[in-house]
Amino acid sequence: MAAANNDSLVLETPSEVVDARPGSRLMWPVEFVASVLLVAVVGLLLIGVVSRYVLSLPIVWIDEAASISFLWLAMLGAAIAIDRNEHLRLTLFLGLMPERARAFVSTLALVIVAAVLMALIMPAVEYVEEEWYVTSAALNIPMSFRASALVVGLVLMFALAVGHAVRESTLPNLAGAVALVAAFGLLGWHFSPFFLSLGYLNILIFLVCVVALCLLAGVPIAFCFGMGTIAFILFSTHVPVIVLIGRIDEGMSSLILLSVPVFVLLGCVLDATGMGKAIVEFMASLLGHVKAGMSYVLLGSLFLVSGISGSKVSDMATVAPALFPEMKRRGHKPREMIALLATGAAMADTVPPSIVLIVLGSVAGVSIAGLFTSGFVIAMVLLVVLAVLARIKAARENMEGVRRAPLAVVGKALVVAAPALVLPFLIRGAVGGGVATATEVSTIAVLYAIVIGIVLYGGISLRKFYSMLVETAALSGAILLILGTASAMAWALTQTGFANQLAGYMTNLPGGWFSFMLVSIVVFLVLGCVLEGLPAIVLMAPIMFPIAARLGINDIHYSMVVVTAMNIGLMAPPIGIGFYIACKIGDVSPDEAMSAIWPYLGALVVGLLLIAAIPALSTAYL
Structure with missing residues (x-):
């Protein structure tokens, strides 16, 4: 994450040391x-x-x-x-x-x-x-x-x-x-x-x-x-203006959103206990010996770690320091590593417990269980297209001195990582299977992570735990205030009647539902660049989802398309905020990394078009 006053190119976020004001x-x-x-x-x-x-x-x-x-x-x-x-x-x-x-x-x-x-x-x-x-x-x-x-x-x-x-x-x-x-x-x-x-x-x-x-x-x-x-x-x-206060209150107060600060806290626990690092080390012992193996490890780690933290910034901060030194030794260029890190984080943002999916479910009235189940599959599609490109890019990778890890080493890494590996599958299984709500599962996951972190991963000091609580409160407040004001703005927009006219126009686009899908992709790509995910969702969901329903598009399918498009926009330079956060985490100049990210973004766009064109990828497992 970027410090508030150190880098004028990035979105300000709260994991740096607090100003001594x-x-x-x-x-x-x-x-x-x-x-x-x-x-x-x-x-x-x-x-x-x-x-x-x-x-x-x-x-x-x-x-x-x-x-x-x-x-x-x-x-x-x-x-x-x-x-x-x-x-x-x-x-x-x-x-x-x-x-x-x-x-x-x-x-x-x-x-x-x-x-x-x-x-x-x-x-x-x-x-x-x-x-x-x-x-x-x-x-x-x-x-x-x-x-x-x-x-x-x-x-x-x-x-x-x-x-x-x-x-x-x-x-x-x-x-x-x-x-x-x-x-x-x-x-x-x-x-x-x-x-x-x-x-x-x-x-x-x-x-x-x-x-x-x-x-x-x-x-x-x-x-x-x-x-x-x-x-x-x-x-x-x-x-x-009092009407806006009611809209802000309503936008911040959905019971589904109770899981947002809890999952933010879960991400802090993940960072503090080293549970994410244990997952990364297990993946490295399993796949690190093959050509493009460290790229696979980076992508796989982002996929798994995102299932715990719910935050792509937390994911990148956990994975990059553990893998980048070995990737550099094998000849990976820093700009290529940043490109893979940024697009891998974009891929992983549909993996539950994605806060974006939770907010989308709240705003658009879409099943959280359905979003979590479909998000897992969609992330797999994007993972495959990125892995294929990574393999092509690794043709000249220096594998000198690289050996397969002994089974004993893999087994030891698995034993250490197993308690952490259980958590993402617990979250997905419980919510996706309808056993419990996202809010209920988030609280169970936090309790599990704290207990396991204390018992097996070195614990958390009271001072550190208190700072995590304050950090969670600040980030949650910032997120929820955006949701409140975006809800008020979305309400103002819909009250003008403009949304109904737009719906009529979009419904009659030549090419039917797929033309509307392509327009949606462009809209959310641009909004993802400028606004970041949550405000874009809150602003546009009340307008776009009714149009999609009128055209017969499944709400889960449409959700996967717009969230993926938004995540790609988030990582697209020169404006995409997430790209600069990835550069900050990897300590690489944005100018240097910018030229390398386009093939990876292209791979994600290919995956996005497949997701848009084949509804079964999003709906077959519901």
Whole structure:
């Protein structure tokens, strides 16, 4: 993952050392509460699993209590991410600006974040007041106790954003940025009668151009969506902003999404205990002696490790350090290794427990069990096409001194890796077989990983475990805030009626369903480059999935196509965010790796076209 301030070309993510900012010390009570809430969520879900499956006595209030804790965790985590500068944002274009312009645009991004938060605070207070008259079904308490998390989180984030802006900016830059944002607001208010008459053009102005400009300026993705949607609602409709608060709440609050922080925590446990490394070492002992063997090991390890962590960044960070030294010794060029690492991670993102699949299931109403079962098969298809290309590329590999590992060595590696190898198959089998939900399985997997990690893989210190809880809260908050604001933006888009007109046009494309599939591939390739997976899914799923259903396309088949296309876009330079993360992990210049990745992306595109053209690859095993 990339440090927030060290590389202007990458998406900011949270696994680096936290900035030693003055504000960070003041955040420790918030971090502590968020950590307690995360433990509470996992504990409540575990109690629910035991009561339901072991004691056959379901506890009816568990889901409500977990949901309340979850929203508080998400909002406090989002505030922690503001403090740590860990909200996901595109910094590619900032890095291309002169230093003076970059300083001003960075200040402008902070002011935009503060403006979005300020615009949402009072509507959130109204939303809490309205929720006081709604009582929860099981706990019989006002829902304001839950909705108050939105106000607390927004106020905390606003204070932190203002603090960052004041602390990190010069006075002229800060004054200029505030004046620019204020001028935008005044012009929008003044010309609102004109915007009201433009109809669908407002979608282009606010939901495309404003969002795109914010994205180019390095505004965190969640706040790009927030700014575009708020401007659209305020200046071109008569809808009150309080409606957006309800959409944000709904976008963050699906019970399926409870598994997101739990799987993020699982990825942290995987990294801390070395379970992923054990899997890599077993694969190396099994296949390392054959031509292209280390490439096969890298791909196979990504495939297996992704079944534990649910995070492609965690996958790459686990696999690359263990394999790259030996691959270099055998003559693999660093740029080729990065290309294989990046595209292998794209391949593995359909392997359960993919967080993208979980979010897709929540947003589009697609069976999580079906997505997990199909995702495993689709990843196998992509694995095969990458392995074939890797074998072709390995024609001149230096195999001097390479020997088959003795059976005793393979057996020992298998014994060490076996407890870790069980976990991905446990997750896939339980969810895919309908034994338990993704949320229930995630909690069991975390408990299993922690116990096995402590007993067999060296354990986790309390200090390390606490830092993992805080890191999980921050990343989960950043992810869930994106989902909330993207849901609000998707709702605004669908309410215009544009989605229905688009559906009519797409349904009548020449070539029928396959033409629509090709258009979908292009759309999600582009969105994958720019937005990363989760926001693209939340934005487009409400529009595209009904069209696919109208054309008779199976929802699982369509899901596999769009997720694969999105993952390829994520790794496609010069904009694809995941490509730069892979370069950072492998310590290779993006300029050097860029020329090598195209054949691998081409192989993935071949696999994608096969998946799109042959529905049985996605549906035969359901």
